[in-house]
Amino acid sequence: MTLALAVDIGLTLLILAMAAWTIAVRDTFASVIGFVTYGLLLTLVWVRLAAPDVALTEAAMGGGLTGALLIGAAARLRSTESASRTERPSVLTRTLAAVLSAAVTAALAICVLNLPDPAPTLAPAAAAQLGSTGVGNPVTAVLLAYRAMDTLLEAIVVLLALVGVWSLAHDRAWGGYPQLRSHADPDGILAYFARVMAPVGIIVGIYIFWIGADFPGGKFQGATILAAMWLLVIGAGLAHLPPVSQTWLRVLLVAGPLVFIVIGFAGLVTAEAVFAYPNGYAKPLILAIEIALMPTLVLALALLVAGAPQRMPPQ
Amino acid sequence: MSPSLSAQNLTTLGGLLLVLAILVPFAGMLIGFVFGGGNAQRVALATLAAGLAIAIAIANALAQSGKAVVYILGGWMPPLGVALRADGLSVVMLLTVAVVICGIGVYARADFGTPSGVKEARAPLIFWLLLLAVWGSLNLVFVSGDLFTLYVALELLTFAAVPLVSLDGRTETVRSALRYLLYALLGSVLYLLGAVLLYGAYGTLDIPLLAARVRPEPAAWAALALMIAGLLAKTALFPLHLWLPPAHAGAPAAASAVLSGLVIKGSWFLAMRLWFDVFADVVTLPAAQTLAALGAAAILVGNVVALRQTRLKLLIAYSTVAQIGYLFLMFPLATGLATAGLDSAMAVNGGMLQAISHATAKAAMFMAAGLVYTTLGHDRVADLRGVASALPMTVLAFALAGASLIGLPPSGGFLAKWLLISVAITTAQWWWALVMLVGGLLTSVYVFIVVVRTLAPAHVGWNPKTTVPRYQQAAVLALALCSFLLGAAVLCPVDVTQIGRTVSRNTVLP
Numbered sequence: 001m002t003l004a005l006a007v008d009i010g011l012t013l014l015i016l017a018m019a020a021w022t023i024a025v026r027d028t029f030a031s032v033i034g035f036v037t038y039g040l041l042l043t044l045v046w047v048r049l050a051a052p053d054v055a056l057t058e059a060a061m062g063g064g065l066t067g068a069l070l071i072g073a074a075a076r077l078r079s080t081e082s083a084s085r086t087e088r089p090s091v092l093t094r095t096l097a098a099v100l101s102a103a104v105t106a107a108l109a110i111c112v113l114n115l116p117d118p119a120p121t122l123a124p125a126a127a128a129q130l131g132s133t134g135v136g137n138p139v140t141a142v143l144l145a146y147r148a149m150d151t152l153l154e155a156i157v158v159l160l161a162l163v164g165v166w167s168l169a170h171d172r173a174w175g176g177y178p179q180l181r182s183h184a185d186p187d188g189i190l191a192y193f194a195r196v197m198a199p200v201g202i203i204v205g206i207y208i209f210w211i212g213a214d215f216p217g218g219k220f221q222g223a224t225i226l227a228a229m230w231l232l233v234i235g236a237g238l239a240h241l242p243p244v245s246q247t248w249l250r251v252l253l254v255a256g257p258l259v260f261i262v263i264g265f266a267g268l269v270t271a272e273a274v275f276a277y278p279n280g281y282a283k284p285l286i287l288a289i290e291i292a293l294m295p296t297l298v299l300a301l302a303l304l305v306a307g308a309p310q311r312m313p314p315q
Numbered sequence: 316m317s318p319s320l321s322a323q324n325l326t327t328l329g330g331l332l333l334v335l336a337i338l339v340p341f342a343g344m345l346i347g348f349v350f351g352g353g354n355a356q357r358v359a360l361a362t363l364a365a366g367l368a369i370a371i372a373i374a375n376a377l378a379q380s381g382k383a384v385v386y387i388l389g390g391w392m393p394p395l396g397v398a399l400r401a402d403g404l405s406v407v408m409l410l411t412v413a414v415v416i417c418g419i420g421v422y423a424r425a426d427f428g429t430p431s432g433v434k435e436a437r438a439p440l441i442f443w444l445l446l447l448a449v450w451g452s453l454n455l456v457f458v459s460g461d462l463f464t465l466y467v468a469l470e471l472l473t474f475a476a477v478p479l480v481s482l483d484g485r486t487e488t489v490r491s492a493l494r495y496l497l498y499a500l501l502g503s504v505l506y507l508l509g510a511v512l513l514y515g516a517y518g519t520l521d522i523p524l525l526a527a528r529v530r531p532e533p534a535a536w537a538a539l540a541l542m543i544a545g546l547l548a549k550t551a552l553f554p555l556h557l558w559l560p561p562a563h564a565g566a567p568a569a570a571s572a573v574l575s576g577l578v579i580k581g582s583w584f585l586a587m588r589l590w591f592d593v594f595a596d597v598v599t600l601p602a603a604q605t606l607a608a609l610g611a612a613a614i615l616v617g618n619v620v621a622l623r624q625t626r627l628k629l630l631i632a633y634s635t636v637a638q639i640g641y642l643f644l645m646f647p648l649a650t651g652l653a654t655a656g657l658d659s660a661m662a663v664n665g666g667m668l669q670a671i672s673h674a675t676a677k678a679a680m681f682m683a684a685g686l687v688y689t690t691l692g693h694d695r696v697a698d699l700r701g702v703a704s705a706l707p708m709t710v711l712a713f714a715l716a717g718a719s720l721i722g723l724p725p726s727g728g729f730l731a732k733w734l735l736i737s738v739a740i741t742t743a744q745w746w747w748a749l750v751m752l753v754g755g756l757l758t759s760v761y762v763f764i765v766v767v768r769t770l771a772p773a774h775v776g777w778n779p780k781t782t783v784p785r786y787q788q789a790a791v792l793a794l795a796l797c798s799f800l801l802g803a804a805v806l807c808p809v810d811v812t813q814i815g816r817t818v819s820r821n822t823v824l825p
Binding site: 104107108110111112114115116119120121122125126129145146147148149150153154156157159160161163164166167168169170171174175245247250251253254257258261264267268271272273274275276277 | 326331334337338341342344345346348349351386387388389390391394395396397434435436437438441444445448455463464467468470471474475477478481482484489508512515516517518519533534537538540541
């Protein structure tokens with residue numbers, strides 16, 4: 001048995017244990033912590049499977065952003081936690097749910113184990129066309145050239161989610177400020193940490209975004225890190241979130257998808273189709289789209305964590 | 316690559332219109348979001364006009380060429396790239412959604428205007444943005460030729476539809492919205508799992524390429540089961556319908572019309588697309604019978620529960636549960652025709668007509684209920700007296716829409732049921748015909764009860780709480796008339812839905 005195999009087996013057992021913990025534990029907060037740990041372990045699995053792009057995304061979105069959203073939800077549910085514990089599904093319901101989940105898992109396992117080997121894949125085709133996109137990372141080529149429309153629409157999904165969260169605001173608070181729960185002392189340890197950490201984090205975030213054109217990385221992962229840094233600064237009481245009616249905020253939120261649409265349609269004139277790039281200009285145009293998408297994603301992800309506007313706008 | 320496949324991978328004349336049909340509503344939403352307030356409504360209404368023109372232009376391109384309209388995005392050929400394709404089925408749905416959305420847009424001007432003196436109000440802004448988002452997402456569902464792009468479309472549709480449920484901000488509507496979200500997300504995850512399995516087994520997500528490669532084997536069966544189950548949860552087919560009545564009844568009338576008339580048709584259309592165009596060689600008659608059995612249960616349970624409702628909006632919502640059932644009766648009928656070596660177009664057309672007539676009729680009914688609520692201040696079925704004298708056009712619209720749901724001639728519902736019943740008899744599956752007749756009978760009882768109650772004279776000295784603008788009543792009546800006169804589709808010289816449907820023809824024939 002090689003060392004790599006031992007690591008893989010250990011990782012698998014840990015993941016199964018974390019998954020069981022997440023489901024079994026009764027306290028919401030403990031369950032969320034279990035889920036975040038589970039996400040970080042999955043990141044290691046993707047690294048072992050030689051998929052660093054997926055690993056980075058899992059760490060940033062699956063572990064980081066989802067974790068932040070769930071911790072926020074758990075904190076808001078704290079006061080009703082004990083009341084909700086009395087509501088428990090019956091033994092029959094739980095048994096049925098377990099049987100159904102086990103059956104689906106077994107069916108999936110059988111199918112996956114019987115998938116053709118070697119697996120049919122588009123990876124060679126994606127790599128072969130890489131030259132005409134000007135970028136070095138095939139994942140970026142898939143996201144911004146071969147399947148550009150999917151990426152545009154996914155950015156719109158994020159915006160729609162934000163609109164949905166905002167729609168939960170009280171009518172009186174509409175146009176006002178979302179509020180993070182922060183009780184930070186401006187001279188405390190959190191403020192100190194935010195002052196030291198944020199500049200480093202911003203550089204890491206921008207680096208991961210920039211490197212994405214040619215190596216593993218990209219805008220979603222970079223944007224998550226930048227959003228986290230922004231929230232850290234706000235949580236430490238060093239800055240405030242803007243009100244949702246702020247014009248510059250709305251402009252930046254839609255700038256990414258709108259620039260994407262404009263560059264996409266420009267392809268009709270400069271190249272032969274919508275979302276096509278003219279010869280030799282593919283890389284600068286892809287970079288322009290990614291740079292426009294960055295503020296959109298950073299703001300949308302951070303504001304998703306911050307939640308619906310709560311405080312009245314200034315009169 | 317066979318010649319028929321390569322023909323589906325060439326951009327055709329008018330293909331660009333498909334890109335516009337998707338991106339114009341989304342661009343309208345983005346621009347409306349920046350300007351906000353009353354400007355969002357203005358941008359939305361301008362976008363509605365543009366979108367309707369685009370839908371008509373696509374229909375024209377299809378009719379002129381007699382072939383599917385295709386656009387290859389970015390010039391990247393599938394399987395590496397993504398193709399948009401509109402066959403007859405897509406175009407008919409594009410047109411229906413455009414007409415219904417425009418009707419709802421006209422109606423909603425009165426309910427979702429930004430109040431004067433306020434720069435921006437929450438509910439109007441969210442409504443207009445989401446109306447456009449629902450439209451763009453549905454158009455994507457109808458024209459996308461790629462299973463992953465279709466997943467993105469389902470996600471867009473979920474996030475555009477769920478907040479519409481809780482627009483008025485009451486606690487119980489937020490609870491219904493959350494329940495809807497959980498069902499819809501479960502559906503998305505199951506669909507995505509199926510799509511991943513298909514890519515793992517066949518190495519492509521493009522519909523025609525996949526249809527040529529897919530074989531009856533465990534991976535395809537599992538993918539089919541997962542994807543269809545997920546889509547059923549989103550479509551609210553019995554017994555996965557529990558989220559629908561509170562969500563559709565609790566939303567504001569215009570939003571209910573969007574949700575009940577249109578949104579559930581998106582996931583249904585995708586289920587049909589998978590069934591006939593991707594898995595034509597994998598599906599079996601027993602599987603189709605199972606779907607139709609669930610549909611039959613939906614028809615019976617939905618109608619009986621609708622009869623027992625005391626609130627008009629809940630009655631209409633349960634009627635949707637029943638009408639969704641009819642949409643699934645076509646599956647064994649089409650399979651029955653195909654196994655007999657006959658063209659399955661008649662069963663498919665029956666299902667499509669049911670979808671279109673229900674979309675128009677149900678949107679009209681929910682908006683009519685909204686006007687009744689505005690006039691009376693309540694929607695208790697037992698106490699509708701005076702409505703007919705205050706809102707004659709609206710009661711007429713309700714009755715016409717009801718006639719279409721029952722299936723009276725010359726309505727679209729009549730033609731749909733007539734086609735489905737004749738196929739049921741041709742293929743010796745008489746029990747489905749029986750279910751449809753019983754369903755029609757039950758529907759007629761509650762439509763009749765509501766209409767008769769509205770005809771009762773008002774108490775002396777009673778006055779409407781609010782006067783309803785005439786254009787709102789006209790919008791409702793126009794949609795009800797669309798549904799009622801849809802039976803005239805039988806006069807159509809060509810079988811519009813079957814244009815460009817080479818995929819199913821090639822695979823269904825023995």
